[in-house]
Amino acid sequence: MKFGFLKIIRKYAILIVLIVLILVFSVLSPAFATFNNAMNVVRQISMMGIVTVGFTFILLGGGLDLSVGSQMAVMNVVVAMLIRDLDLNPVLAILIGIAMTTAIGWFNGFAISKTGIPPLIATLAMQTALRGASFILSKGRPVYGVPDSIKFIGQGYILGIIPIPGVILAVVIAFGIILLNKTYLGRHFYALGSNPEATRLSGINIHFTRTMTYTLNGFLTGIAALVMMTRVGSGQPNAADGFEMNVLTAAVLGGVSINGGKGSITGAMVGAVIIGVLNNGMSICGANDYWQKVITGLVLFVVVVLDSLSQAKRKDS
Amino acid sequence: MTDTMEIVLSMQHISKHYVGIQALDDVSVDFRKGEVHALIGENGAGKSTLIKMISGAEVPDSGKLVFGDREFDKMTPHLAQNMGVATIYQEFNLFPTLTVAENIYMGDEMVSDDSPRFYHKNRYLEKAKEVLDRVNIAVRPGDYVEDMTTAKMQLVEIAKAVARDARILIMDEPTAPLSTKETEYLFELIGTLKRQGVTIIYISHRLEELYRIADRLTIMRDGRKILTSDTKEISRKELIRHMANREVEEIDFVSDAERGKVILEVKNVSGNGLHDISFCVHAGEIFGLGGLLGAGRTELARLLFGADRMESGQLLMDGKEILVKSPNQAVSLGIAYVPEDRKHHGALLTLPISWNITLPILKRISFRGFIRKKEERQIVEAQRDNLRIKASGMEQNVNSLSGGNQQKVVLAKWLASSPRLLILDEPTRGVDVNAKQEIYQLIGEFARQGMAIIFISSEMEELLNISDRMMVLNEKKIAGFLEKEEYSQNRVLAMASGLT
Numbered sequence A: 001m002k003f004g005f006l007k008i009i010r011k012y013a014i015l016i017v018l019i020v021l022i023l024v025f026s027v028l029s030p031a032f033a034t035f036n037n038a039m040n041v042v043r044q045i046s047m048m049g050i051v052t053v054g055f056t057f058i059l060l061g062g063g064l065d066l067s068v069g070s071q072m073a074v075m076n077v078v079v080a081m082l083i084r085d086l087d088l089n090p091v092l093a094i095l096i097g098i099a100m101t102t103a104i105g106w107f108n109g110f111a112i113s114k115t116g117i118p119p120l121i122a123t124l125a126m127q128t129a130l131r132g133a134s135f136i137l138s139k140g141r142p143v144y145g146v147p148d149s150i151k152f153i154g155q156g157y158i159l160g161i162i163p164i165p166g167v168i169l170a171v172v173i174a175f176g177i178i179l180l181n182k183t184y185l186g187r188h189f190y191a192l193g194s195n196p197e198a199t200r201l202s203g204i205n206i207h208f209t210r211t212m213t214y215t216l217n218g219f220l221t222g223i224a225a226l227v228m229m230t231r232v233g234s235g236q237p238n239a240a241d242g243f244e245m246n247v248l249t250a251a252v253l254g255g256v257s258i259n260g261g262k263g264s265i266t267g268a269m270v271g272a273v274i275i276g277v278l279n280n281g282m283s284i285c286g287a288n289d290y291w292q293k294v295i296t297g298l299v300l301f302v303v304v305v306l307d308s309l310s311q312a313k314r315k316d317s
Numbered sequence B: 001m002t003d004t005m006e007i008v009l010s011m012q013h014i015s016k017h018y019v020g021i022q023a024l025d026d027v028s029v030d031f032r033k034g035e036v037h038a039l040i041g042e043n044g045a046g047k048s049t050l051i052k053m054i055s056g057a058e059v060p061d062s063g064k065l066v067f068g069d070r071e072f073d074k075m076t077p078h079l080a081q082n083m084g085v086a087t088i089y090q091e092f093n094l095f096p097t098l099t100v101a102e103n104i105y106m107g108d109e110m111v112s113d114d115s116p117r118f119y120h121k122n123r124y125l126e127k128a129k130e131v132l133d134r135v136n137i138a139v140r141p142g143d144y145v146e147d148m149t150t151a152k153m154q155l156v157e158i159a160k161a162v163a164r165d166a167r168i169l170i171m172d173e174p175t176a177p178l179s180t181k182e183t184e185y186l187f188e189l190i191g192t193l194k195r196q197g198v199t200i201i202y203i204s205h206r207l208e209e210l211y212r213i214a215d216r217l218t219i220m221r222d223g224r225k226i227l228t229s230d231t232k233e234i235s236r237k238e239l240i241r242h243m244a245n246r247e248v249e250e251i252d253f254v255s256d257a258e259r260g261k262v263i264l265e266v267k268n269v270s271g272n273g274l275h276d277i278s279f280c281v282h283a284g285e286i287f288g289l290g291g292l293l294g295a296g297r298t299e300l301a302r303l304l305f306g307a308d309r310m311e312s313g314q315l316l317m318d319g320k321e322i323l324v325k326s327p328n329q330a331v332s333l334g335i336a337y338v339p340e341d342r343k344h345h346g347a348l349l350t351l352p353i354s355w356n357i358t359l360p361i362l363k364r365i366s367f368r369g370f371i372r373k374k375e376e377r378q379i380v381e382a383q384r385d386n387l388r389i390k391a392s393g394m395e396q397n398v399n400s401l402s403g404g405n406q407q408k409v410v411l412a413k414w415l416a417s418s419p420r421l422l423i424l425d426e427p428t429r430g431v432d433v434n435a436k437q438e439i440y441q442l443i444g445e446f447a448r449q450g451m452a453i454i455f456i457s458s459e460m461e462e463l464l465n466i467s468d469r470m471m472v473l474n475e476k477k478i479a480g481f482l483e484k485e486e487y488s489q490n491r492v493l494a495m496a497s498g499l500t
Helices: A001-011 A013-028 A035-060 A068-087 A092-117 A119-138 A147-157 A166-181 A184-194 A196-200 A205-233 A243-253 A267-285 A287-316 B047-055 B078-084 B102-103 B121-134 B151-162 B180-195 B207-212 B236-244 B297-304 B328-331 B342-346 B353-362 B373-387 B403-415 B431-450 B460-466 B489-496
Strands: B006-020 B021-032 B038-042 B063-069 B071-072 B085-088 B168-172 B199-203 B217-219 B224-230 B264-272 B274-280 B286-290 B312-317 B319-324 B334-340 B422-425 B452-456 B471-475 B477-483
Touching: A013 A267, A035 A068, A035 A184, A035 A205, A035 A243, A035 A267, A068 A092, A068 A119, A068 A243, A068 B121, A092 A119, A092 A147, A092 A184, A092 A205, A147 A166, A147 A196, A147 B006, A166 A205, A166 A267, A166 B038, A184 A196, A184 A205, A184 B353, A196 A205, A196 B342, A243 A267, A243 A287, A267 A287, B006 B047, B006 B264, B021 B038, B021 B047, B021 B063, B021 B199, B021 B217, B038 B047, B038 B207, B038 B373, B047 B078, B047 B085, B047 B168, B047 B199, B085 B151, B102 B121, B121 B151, B151 B180, B151 B224, B168 B489, B180 B207, B207 B236, B217 B236, B236 B489, B274 B286, B274 B297, B274 B312, B274 B452, B274 B477, B286 B297, B286 B431, B286 B460, B286 B489, B297 B334, B297 B452, B328 B334, B334 B403, B342 B403, B342 B431, B342 B460, B353 B403, B373 B403, B403 B431, B431 B452, B460 B489, B471 B489, B477 B489
Parallel strands: B021 B224, B038 B199, B038 B217, B085 B168, B168 B199, B286 B452, B286 B471, B334 B422, B422 B452
Antiparallel strands: B006 B021, B006 B063, B063 B071, B217 B224, B264 B274, B264 B312, B312 B319, B471 B477
16 A cells, blocks of 8 residues: 555656645745746746657657757747848748758758767757857847737737647647657657667667657757747847757656656656746746756756666666 | 696585576586696586686585685685686677776786876886787787787787786687687697696687697586596597487477478578578478577578678578568568567567567558557457466566566567568577477467478577477588488587587
């Protein structure tokens, strides 16, 4: 009986953490537990949540992509410039932007799978290069001129109360859950992360599978970048700096293993909400950005240690 | 002459029991100063366990080790080193990114006289040079180990032993990775060491070379010592008889499937170290693949399955040429492979049983990318009943199962794909007796269904009982074929040892 109780505690530990956090912030600041602030949190976490879904695919397959933040920045700059300088149809510009991040994701996956270089290094290189490119393209200045006609994507509401980014997030979550639970591709992601060689020897094309995790992540990162651009109203070359850390922390916090093969979208989303609530609560309580970085870093450290410990324990038993 | 009879190590009444196996049973052996003493026996005869007792890697349950006038109940690696024991395993114990000199003196740090905080590179090189010259080893002390050939690395291992003044040098299959020329060089070196009074305990499957270098030999079988003899006084034939003559385990198995038409024909295949392999397998036939460790059985299986690339040769399935460039293609052609290394290559341990079973056919049972869950469940349940997989549920992770049940999951995974050719690489390794019997019955059942089966096993009884026909490999080449009527342990072992 006691064992069962502990098991339940462990299973829902992450939800309990979330509830405790909400209670603490509610006590600390009356402005926290309000409907408006809740919608605020939804808007804030929507971008992170969308990328977390793609990032979960990659982590499940045993990979990593540190270039998501830079992908978003370069997408924002390019799309804004296409509209401003070439006077392109905004919808077409957006499609080009999303196609671009998808292609970047594909390239990451392809290069990692074919050459066997560690994903950490490959995508760190990509992160740096893309960040540099977005500064070069924009000459280091924000690119204004995002037309009002598309700003509703980042700023609008459905039925007057539900933020559109939240709706997009919901659609992306549904996509992620269906892909992982209902399709063979999703199942192959788990298999790849669990044991790549056994998966290959089961007749699965693991290059394709691995490349798909990165490609889908690139696609979803493009969608998150769209939300970001239309919310800010410009293309900022320094946008989404350090974004990958938030996303990684959210996913691992939500039980997605950094060693691959284990985790779920729902878990990762709870992780994303915790990071969102933590950041929102801290700013409401007056902690500045720098403190938020310190806290996020510590949280990432702790959850990765816990993940490794539980892995080691499983190997022993 | 009396000098050479001096006993440097006497092992007395050593026994060791592991769960389920008596690895060593009251073994007593004496090793003399300056002799090359070969330990021979089949896989699992207890040779490795015995040398682990000397090197301190394992401790005996009972018995003692006597080094000259000192007696011990057990060794530790450190103690063994103090007693002058050095062991060269097949897997070398070297630091690839360091130099030869640094490897030789790893652990014995040398510092310069004037400044004890800094290590003295030149002294390493000088001392290493002395050691290498003493036994005439042609390796430069400043070379990096990672740039060397396997043969040279082995020489560095020997130099390490010389530098520590080893009196007993244990070598486990030292010639396995060497070319003929390198082997000659090694034998010369062994001669030099011998003259300097070093005792060499030599494990090898290559009986031919024992007659060249071993002064005496000890034959082991099933954890017991059969005899120790001067090499000159025992014939090859006797040697093989002693090695093979074990109590034959009863295997309740009759292969009664009818041999149908040729499913797979292998023509002059080379690659993965193998040379010019040709054979064919029929429907309903259990085709055995025999040979010693490293003979190339797994390498051949991996070529057929597309896990490694063929260099030349042809594969024909049903008389038509096929190209197998990846496991993916092999699976779509109806070839299945149950690998030797279940934990790393066979099962996905952290995933549910059901996911493991349907992995190769997931795409086949999907519609527009969506898995047909009902069909999946039916397949999993059918395989569970078929193979009698014992688990609380099919959603249980594979790592929570026993070895036998894990292996059944791997078998189930391939049966679900209804293959035409099933390659089984050591399918009963690490599996308990009952599960073994069940697996044999299943193999018989597959053959009756008309599957062509390639059966690889290091267990002689199993190989002789289960297979209908056999090909024996020796050093990555065909040593010969045997029909069922011609089967005997002696013949297989003779072929596998290259004594045809």
